[in-house]
Amino acid sequence: MKRLICMLLAALLLTLAGCGGEPAETTEASTEPPAAAVRPTTAPTEESAPTDPPAQICPMAETVLVDDENCTFAVLRASSNDYTGMELQVVCRNKTEKTLMFSWETVSVCGYMYDPVWSQKVEPGETVESTVGIDTFLLESYGILSVDEISFCLTVIDNENWMDAPLVSSRYEIFPTGKTAEAAVFPQRESVKGEKVFLNDDLTFIIEYAERTEQGDSLHCYAANATDKTVMFSWDSVEVDGCQLYPGWAVTVAPGKSAYSDIVFDRAALGENGIGEGSRIEFTMIVSDYDDWSAGYLVDEVYTYTIEYGEPVG
Numbered sequence: 403m404k405r406l407i408c409m410l411l412a413a414l415l416l417t418l419a420g421c422g423g424e425p426a427e428t429t430e431a432s433t434e435p436p437a438a439a440v441r442p443t444t445a446p447t448e449e450s451a452p453t454d455p456p457a458q459i460c461p462m463a464e465t466v467l468v469d470d471e472n473c474t475f476a477v478l479r480a481s482s483n484d485y486t487g488m489e490l491q492v493v494c495r496n497k498t499e500k501t502l503m504f505s506w507e508t509v510s511v512c513g514y515m516y517d518p519v520w521s522q523k524v525e526p527g528e529t530v531e532s533t534v535g536i537d538t539f540l541l542e543s544y545g546i547l548s549v550d551e552i553s554f555c556l557t558v559i560d561n562e563n564w565m566d567a568p569l570v571s572s573r574y575e576i577f578p579t580g581k582t583a584e585a586a587v588f589p590q591r592e593s594v595k596g597e598k599v600f601l602n603d604d605l606t607f608i609i610e611y612a613e614r615t616e617q618g619d620s621l622h623c624y625a626a627n628a629t630d631k632t633v634m635f636s637w638d639s640v641e642v643d644g645c646q647l648y649p650g651w652a653v654t655v656a657p658g659k660s661a662y663s664d665i666v667f668d669r670a671a672l673g674e675n676g677i678g679e680g681s682r683i684e685f686t687m688i689v690s691d692y693d694d695w696s697a698g699y700l701v702d703e704v705y706t707y708t709i710e711y712g713e714p715v716g
Contacts, residue, residue: 461580472498472569473524473558478531480549480578487538488549488578493531496524501561502569504532508632508656508692509554511536512546513588515654515661523561536578544662550579550586553656573656591624591660600705604628605689606660607635612709619709621665627655632692633700637665639686654692683707 466476474495483489494504505521522532536549558570577586594610601607606626613620625635636652653663689701 462576462578463580465576467556467574467576468558468570468572470570472496473502473504474529475504475556475558475570477576483535486535487541488536490534490536490552490576490578491531492522492534493529494522494524495529496526498569499526500563501525503559503561505557506534506554507557508573508654509552510656510659511541511549511552512586513551513659514541514544514546515656515659516541545589545591547589548579548587550577550581551583551588552576552578553659555656596710598707600687601689601701605633605635605701607687607689609707612711614711619667621707623653623663623665624660625653625655625663626660627657629700630657631700632656634688634690634692635663636688636690637685638688639684639704641684642667643681681709683709 462477462480464476464478466474468475474493474497476493478491478493480488480490494502496502502524503521504524506518509516509518516536518534518536520532520534522530524530536552538546538549541549553573553575555573556570557568559568560566575583577583579586597608597610599606599608605628606624608624610622610624613622627633632654634652634654637649640647640649647667649665649667651663651665653661655661684704684706686704687701688699690699691697
């Protein structure tokens, strides 16, 4: 059922991408950083620089991940990009008589969960090149200064029969900067003054600090998963000073990975209920097996947190 929901969302993104123009072959994240965050990819020289300098190519060799009777999937190259920081050029080949959908799920970069929102539909017998954008500007806020490693589950399904077993559903690692797995840098989180630890065993959940913004109150959180399962952290039955609110928050974390995530309480709801510093949040922390929603919860506990606005960590 989860894979069906994910595929339906991917199809919706594809449909939206095709509205108002020629049909688009890809859907990808298009987050554009502020102009101040755009960095040049080449150093100036004494000669006149071209208007559009070529992207700096990262030292990654072409990597074929799947090549069987149904399909081929390969990462051709990695290059720098002024909008997302990095882009990966991939190729998808459909060897069947069915329309296939290629997608990445539960993606992580250097140990931290990251969603590039990428999928690609390929018609029977066709080969399509596609671009996966990697937002290095966002990743820098996680302490990731070099995208040395990307881990993801590649899923390939029959686009007309999403309930059928996937043709491909395997996890892979790639190394865009050309480093080996041993040389790749995985930054470690540093504790934050005033953070509140709720879980700290095989499963970790920490609220690092609260921040008031124009949109509302944001709780900046960290979650880690040391189990052998992909898990989903979520909040249920949330009350703030006795008023029921629904932040609609959940984050998925693959085995051995971590995630940063923000729980946001809308400004309109906060204003109506007079919520501010010192307010008491009561919530049920739910941690479930992402691949088996019928299994019992790994965590189902009630906790409280008092809002104290802290300094952003930068």
